[in-house]
Amino acid sequence: MAERPDVRPDGPPDGLAALLERAVPEVCSAAVALVAVGGRVAAAAVAGELVRYADCSGTLAADRPAARRDSLFDLASISKLCTTAAMLSLAEDGLLGLDDPVARWLPAHYAHRPHVTVRHLLTHTAGLQPTRRPDLELPSGSPAERLELVLSTPATLPVGGPYVYSDVGMVTAGRVAEIAGGAPLEELVRERVTGPLGMRDTCYRPASGLLPRIAATECHPGGCLRGQVHDETARALGGVAGHAGLFATADDVLRLGEALRLGGGAALKPATVAEMTRDQGASGAPFRQGLGVRIGDPAIVGPLTDAFGHSGFTGTSLVVDRGLALTVVLLTNAVHPVRGRPGIRELRSAVAQEARALALPAPPRPAASPRARRP
Numbered sequence: 182m183a184e185r186p187d188v189r190p191d192g193p194p195d196g197l198a199a200l201l202e203r204a205v206p207e208v209c210s211a212a213v214a215l216v217a218v219g220g221r222v223a224a225a226a227v228a229g230e231l232v233r234y235a236d237c238s239g240t241l242a243a244d245r246p247a248a249r250r251d252s253l254f255d256l257a258s259i260s261k262l263c264t265t266a267a268m269l270s271l272a273e274d275g276l277l278g279l280d281d282p283v284a285r286w287l288p289a290h291y292a293h294r295p296h297v298t299v300r301h302l303l304t305h306t307a308g309l310q311p312t313r314r315p316d317l318e319l320p321s322g323s324p325a326e327r328l329e330l331v332l333s334t335p336a337t338l339p340v341g342g343p344y345v346y347s348d349v350g351m352v353t354a355g356r357v358a359e360i361a362g363g364a365p366l367e368e369l370v371r372e373r374v375t376g377p378l379g380m381r382d383t384c385y386r387p388a389s390g391l392l393p394r395i396a397a398t399e400c401h402p403g404g405c406l407r408g409q410v411h412d413e414t415a416r417a418l419g420g421v422a423g424h425a426g427l428f429a430t431a432d433d434v435l436r437l438g439e440a441l442r443l444g445g446g447a448a449l450k451p452a453t454v455a456e457m458t459r460d461q462g463a464s465g466a467p468f469r470q471g472l473g474v475r476i477g478d479p480a481i482v483g484p485l486t487d488a489f490g491h492s493g494f495t496g497t498s499l500v501v502d503r504g505l506a507l508t509v510v511l512l513t514n515a516v517h518p519v520r521g522r523p524g525i526r527e528l529r530s531a532v533a534q535e536a537r538a539l540a541l542p543a544p545p546r547p548a549a550s551p552r553a554r555r556p
Contacts, residue, residue: 265473355423
C-alpha cells in the first residue's frame with residue numbers, strides 16, 4: 182500500500198489559523214489549509230462560512246454554514262493535475278506516448294498539424310489560445326457539440342513555444358485520454374488517480390447529498406453557484422473537462438500532493454513522476470513548466486522556490502517541496518460572491534511562508550549566561 186499522510190493534526194499552530202482568520206471575509210468567505218511535513222499533518226486550520234453572500238452586491242445570506250475541514254471546494258485548475266496523472270498512467274500502460282502526435286486520436290482536428298504532441302498539450306506549448314467560450318458561441322449546443330468546437334480551435338502561435346497557458350489544450354488532452362483509455366475522463370480519473378490514492382471525496386458533478394458540505398463560488402442573477410463547476414467552459418461541457426471540474430476536500434488534495442512527493446504512490450511510477458515534475462524547457466513562462474505542473478510559480482510558492490504544484494482560479498493551490506518533505510494545501514472560495522477580489526496571491530504566499538517555518542528546525546536557543554558568584 183502506498184504511503185499516505187497521517188491526516189490527524191498534532192494541533193494547528195496559531196500562525197496558520199491566524200492567517201486564515203485575517204483573510205476571511207475580505208479575501209475569501211471560507212478557507213481550509215493543511216501543511217504536512219514528512220507525511221504528517223503539522224498544521225491544519227479552517228475559517229469562514231461556506232455560503233456568506235446571497236447575491237453579487239454582497240447581501241449576507243440568511244443561512245451561513247461554517248466551513249469545516251471536510252468541506253468540499255471547487256478545485257478549478259488543480260483538476261489539471263488529475264487529468265495529467267490519468268494521461269501518464271495511460272502512458273505507463275502503453276496506451277499513449279507523450280511524444281505521439283495528437284492527430285493519432287483526433288485526426289479530424291489535428292491531421293493538418295501532425296507536429297502537435299501530447300507533451301505540447303501538457304506543457305502549454307501547442308500554440309493554442311488560452312480559452313474558448315462554447316457556451317457563448319453555441320448557446321443552444323449540446324456538451325458534445327461544444328466539445329467539437331473546442332477541439333477545432335486553430336493554433337494561433339508556434340508549436341513548441343512560447344508558453345501560453347491554455348485551457349483549450351487541457352480540454353484537448355482530456356479528450357485524448359478518453360479515446361486512448363476507452364472510457365470517459367471522469368472514470369479514468371477515478372480508476373487511475375483518485376481511487377488508488379484514497380481520495381474518496383473527490384469527484385466531478387457532486388451529488389445533491391454533498392451540497393451542505395460544498396463552498397459556494399460566484400453569484401449570478403439567478404443565485405450563487407454551489408455544487409456546479411465555476412469555470413464556464415467546463416460547465417458548458419457538462420461539468421467534466423480536462424482543465425477543470427473536480428471538487429475535493431483539503432485532505433484529498435493533500436493525498437494527491439503526498440503521492441507526488443513520494444514518487445506516485447499507488448497511481449504512478451517514480452520515473453513517471455520524475456518526468457512529470459521535471460522542467461520541460463518551455464520558454465516564456467514566469468516559472469518552470471513540468472507536465473501539467475508548475476515549478477517555482479511565484480504566484481503560489483512564496484519562499485519555496487523549488488516547489489511544484491498548481492493553483493486554481495477559485496482560490497485554491499497545492500504546493501509540494503520535496504527538499505523539505507513538505508506539502509501545502511490551501512482551498513478557498515475567493516470568487517464568492519464575485520471574481521477579482523484582491524489578496525489571494527498574498528494569502529498563498531503567507532501560507533507557504535508559514536509552512537516553510539514549520540518544516541525547518543527551530544534555531545537553537547542561546548545558552549543562558551552563567552550567574553556571577555557573589556563574593
